[in-house]
Amino acid sequence: GQQVMQIPQYQHVQEGEDFTTYCNSSTTLSNIQWYKQRPGGHPVFLIQLVKSGEVKKQKRLTFQFGEAKKNSSLHITATQTTDVGTYFCATTWGGSRLTFGEGTQLTVNP
Amino acid sequence: DGGITQSPKYLFRKEGQNVTLSCEQNLNHDAMYWYRQDPGQGLRLIYYSQIVNDFQKGDIAEGYSVSREKKESFPLTVTSAQKNPTAFYLCASSPGQGSTEAFFGQGTRLTVV
Numbered sequence: 301g302q303q304v305m306q307i308p309q310y311q312h313v314q315e316g317e318d319f320t321t322y323c324n325s326s327t328t329l330s331n332i333q334w335y336k337q338r339p340g341g342h343p344v345f346l347i348q349l350v351k352s353g354e355v356k357k358q359k360r361l362t363f364q365f366g367e368a369k370k371n372s373s374l375h376i377t378a379t380q381t382t383d384v385g386t387y388f389c390a391t392t393w394g395g396s397r398l399t400f401g402e403g404t405q406l407t408v409n410p
Numbered sequence: 411d412g413g414i415t416q417s418p419k420y421l422f423r424k425e426g427q428n429v430t431l432s433c434e435q436n437l438n439h440d441a442m443y444w445y446r447q448d449p450g451q452g453l454r455l456i457y458y459s460q461i462v463n464d465f466q467k468g469d470i471a472e473g474y475s476v477s478r479e480k481k482e483s484f485p486l487t488v489t490s491a492q493k494n495p496t497a498f499y500l501c502a503s504s505p506g507q508g509s510t511e512a513f514f515g516q517g518t519r520l521t522v523v
Contacts, residue, residue, distance in 0.1 A: 342514040396441045396504075403453075
């Protein structure tokens with residue numbers, strides 16, 4: 301079915317190291333969204349990308365949408381313990397059908 | 411306070427019983443969604459609704475039913491036909507076409523014994 305694949309499933313880093321998660325699709329996407337879910341919490345929207353090659357930054361977070369609009373990445377520079385959680389990519393199909401990747405669970409060792 | 415409310419936070423039911431999870435939003439959003447999340451897993455789409463009185467099946471609709479009689483409400487019934495109902499259920503809403511940022515409720519953790 302229509303889905304986005306996300307890798308890696310888990311990532312363990314030392315505080316201060318960088319982190320990247322990737323989202324891939326076999327079909328062209330109309331948009332890509334990124335969410336963060338803290339342990340025990342609910343997903344919270346971070347950003348949406350819609351343009352080919354788009355790059356957006358939020359402090360230490362950098363989001364990219366591929367030129368072909370089939371992949372995306374989220375990069376965190378110099379991780380902190382507050383970055384702990386699961387990061388999901390998501391996309392809409394046919395306007396409103398919002399589906400999520402399986403997420404990357406990030407742990408940060410202080 | 412604007413937002414999306416799910417109740418209750420924890421729910422216990424006996425096997426074979428139907429149970430209805432509540433989801434209410436006062437954000438005036440057109441679209442609403444139900445997801446299931448199992449431990450260490452992603453979010454799987456159960457049902458979604460783009461507008462009042464209309465809804466579509468998601469990827470794992472079997473054993474679930476929904477209704478959308480009011481814009482602000484999208485209750486989910488977990489029926490006895492659902493083989494593994496124990497899970498974390500998340501409801502979300504979004505403005506709809508052209509703006510799909512989703513806002514999530516706090517979730518309901520359902521345990522069937």
